[in-house]
Amino acid sequence: MSGKTQGNTFRLEVLKARGNGVVTTIENISANATIADLKKQVAQKKPKLYPDRQSYRNEPTGKSVKDTQKLSELNVDKTGKIYFKDLGPQIGWSTVFMAEYAGPLVIYLLFYIRPSIIYGSSASSKPMHLAAHLGAACWTFHYAKRILETIFVHRFSHSTMPIFNLFKNCGYYWGFTAMVAYFVNHPKYTPPLFGSAQVFLGLAIFLINELGNLSIHLLLRNLRPPGTTERRIPYPNKTNPFTNLFHFVSCPNYTYEVGSWLGFSLMTQTLTAFLFTIAGTVQMTVWAKQKHRAYKKDFADKYPKQRKSIIPFII
Template sequence: MSGKNQGNTFRLEVLKARGNGALTTIDSISADATIAELKKRVAQQKPELYSDRQSYRTEPTGKSVKDTQKLSELNIDKVGKIYFKDLGTQIGWSTVFFAEYAGPLFIYLLFYIRPSLVYGSSAGSKPVHLAAHLGAICWTVHYAKRILETIFVHRFSHSTMPVFNLFKNCSYYWSFTALVSFFVNHPKYTPPSFGNAQIYLGLGIFILNEIGNLSIHILLRDLRPAGSTERRIPYPNKINPFTNLFHLVSCPNYTYEIGSWLGFSLMTQTLTALLFTFAGAVQMTIWAKQKHRAYKKDFADKYPKQRKSIIPFLI
């Protein structure tokens, strides 16, 4: 009978979360087995469903359970069934990041050299404004930094993501890059209203926020041991003053990211750069609220109550 213990093992039905059909049955599995071990057992029976493609829940419409949880902790050994969701074809996080960040790097520089196919045959002879030169440098530095962070800094809690995200993320970054760079590098580009003072103010804001963003990424990297999915409460360190923003928000990396693009928008004074900043701010606010709620749930009374998610004192 399903769910009947034989010693410390039991028979487990793996049901589809959608469609109410049976995926497979595991005749004997330990009550102390983790979800990660269950994934390996299922993959042995159905090789096309490799571990990263599998997600499990205790109810058809419930939340996914963690890989580290034991079946006994979820009472699965008592009910003898668990629900499976296919996450679809997966691709490595680093592959997605390289694609979505390398694209903007090359696309922006392509417009920066003013190809005649885009701007006309006389575009190359027109002067390039200081703001356009600095814009190309800032854009290149930002995305080169992102690529280097992917290689040397970031530690991902999951090794893969759905392959659809590759197309979705690349479409977002690549199309916005083309939109922003087209106008900043246009031969008829209109310089900032307040001249060099505005340009250098925007540049200064951009640089400070890029340093802040990198500082937070390094702190978060050091917070998670290599090869671990452990979560801890992030706090400022005494070495780097840029990390003090953790006193006020849960996701200062997003706060600094928005600050960088506000500086870029001020420096170049283009509507498309401001639209890119706004779109990014909306998405990062959604992510920050999700992470903020997760922190408060995971750490309950221990989590600092004064913190907002992304904007100090407001959001």
């Protein structure tokens, strides 16, 4: 009989969350086993379904449960059933990020040298405005920083993501890079309306926000012990004033990211740069709201009530 306990073990049916059918049956699994343990046992029976590809829930349409939860905590030992969702082929987060960020670095610099196939044979001999030079330097700095952060700073709560995200994310970053770089590096590029004052103001805004973004990433890294998925409430670091933005928002790294691209857009004064900034702001606002809700849910009454998600006092 499904779910019948034998001592501290029971028989578990792993059912498809969508459609009918049994994925597999685990005999004599411990009620104290975690979802992570279950994933390993399923992978042994179904090698194609490696642990990172598996997701489980109590009900066919319910929310995914955490790897650390025990089957007994989910009452699975009583029902003898759990519902499985195939997340599809997976790829490492770091691999995706490296592809996302290396592409823009290379693509932008290709436009910066004004290849004849894009701009014509005489383009490289025409003078380039200071804003275009600084634009290339800032773009290179930003994506080189992202690559180094991926290698040395970020600690991911999940080791993989669906492989489809590689194509979606690269399409977004690489496509916008080509659009922005084409106009900033164009031989007919029109300089900013207010000249050098606007260029250097935009540059200052960009650099300040890049430093702020790095400060937040370093603080977040130190919140999560290596090799764990532990979550803690982030608070400002008294030794770094850039982290004081945590007094007002849950995701200051996104706030600073938006600030960086606003500075870049002001410095280069191109429509495509502003469109890139708007698109990024919309997406980061969605992510920030999700993380803000997760913080409030996970920490309930402990989470600072004055914080917004990304824009102080507003959103």
